Amino acid sequence: MADASSVIPTAVLHNLSDKLYEKRKNAALEVEGIVKHLALAGDHDKVTAVINLLATEFTHSPLANHRKGGLIGLAAATVGLSSEAAQHLEQIVPPVLYSFSDQDSRVRYYACEALYNIAKVMRGNFIVLFNQIFEALCKLSADSDPNVQSAAYLLDRLVKDIVTEGDQFRFQIFKDEDKLGIGAGRMVPIETSCAYMAKERILLPEDAVSSQCPD
Numbered sequence: 001m002a003d004a005s006s007v008i009p010t011a012v013l014h015n016l017s018d019k020l021y022e023k024r025k026n027a028a029l030e031v032e033g034i035v036k037h038l039a040l041a042g043d044h045d046k047v048t049a050v051i052n053l054l055a056t057e058f059t060h061s062p063l064a065n066h067r068k069g070g071l072i073g074l075a076a077a078t079v080g081l082s083s084e085a086a087q088h089l090e091q092i093v094p095p096v097l098y099s100f101s102d103q104d105s106r107v108r109y110y111a112c113e114a115l116y117n118i119a120k121v122m123r124g125n126f127i128v129l130f131n132q133i134f135e136a137l138c139k140l141s142a143d144s145d146p147n148v149q150s151a152a153y154l155l156d157r158l159v160k161d162i163v164t165e166g167d168q169f170r171f172q173i174f175k176d177e178d179k180l181g182i183g184a185g186r187m188v189p190i191e192t193s194c195a196y197m198a199k200e201r202i203l204l205p206e207d208a209v210s211s212q213c214p215d
Contacts (some may be wrong), residue, residue: 016070031076033050036166053093055091055095057070058070105144116154
């Protein structure tokens with residue numbers, strides 16, 4: 001297995017965990033460029049090493065700024081991978097979903113931001129993990145922090161757009177008009193079925209979740 005520390009300069013890793021948002025963002029742009037170069041060279045062993053580093057040493061760190069840096073780093077790596085991001089889906093998305101339950105509301109916010117940007121790159125490939133994503137979004141829709149709720153709403157809208165443009169999902173037909181309060185056999189949008197079943201809902205606005213509260 002390749003060593004990510006030989007690929008990403010120490011200064012970049014240091015800035016990725018800085019307390020200042022701008023430093024973390026600039027470091028993430030460096031990560032994006034590095035991953036893009038590795039992907040173009042076909043060096044997916046090193047790409048995997050970079051993602052593993054971000055997922056393990058950053059998103060699971062006891063330090064909040066490291067976790068924030070790991071999230072923006074994973075999103076940046078996804079952008080760098082572009083059309084090749086789907087093959088790293090199982091590495092990239094789970095750590096972000098895990099961060100939706102973080103005790104720090106800022107980390108939860110940045111998890112929404114990261115998943116938004118990841119989803120924009122992966123589009124339909126992203127729906128492979130629909131069940132996990134749906135569960136996480138349902139929890140965040142009732143988050144105690146209004147900024148997290150807003151970010152979750154934006155993410156939800158994007159996921160809805162991706163779902164409706166994909167062949168693997170369709171509107172669901174419910175025949176029980178008494179339970180849903182609609183005419184028998186009418187087609188019900190996915191978010192309506194989630195409100196009823198608490199099982200298939202998604203939430204987010206069209207502007208990228210770009211740091212309404214950077215810190």
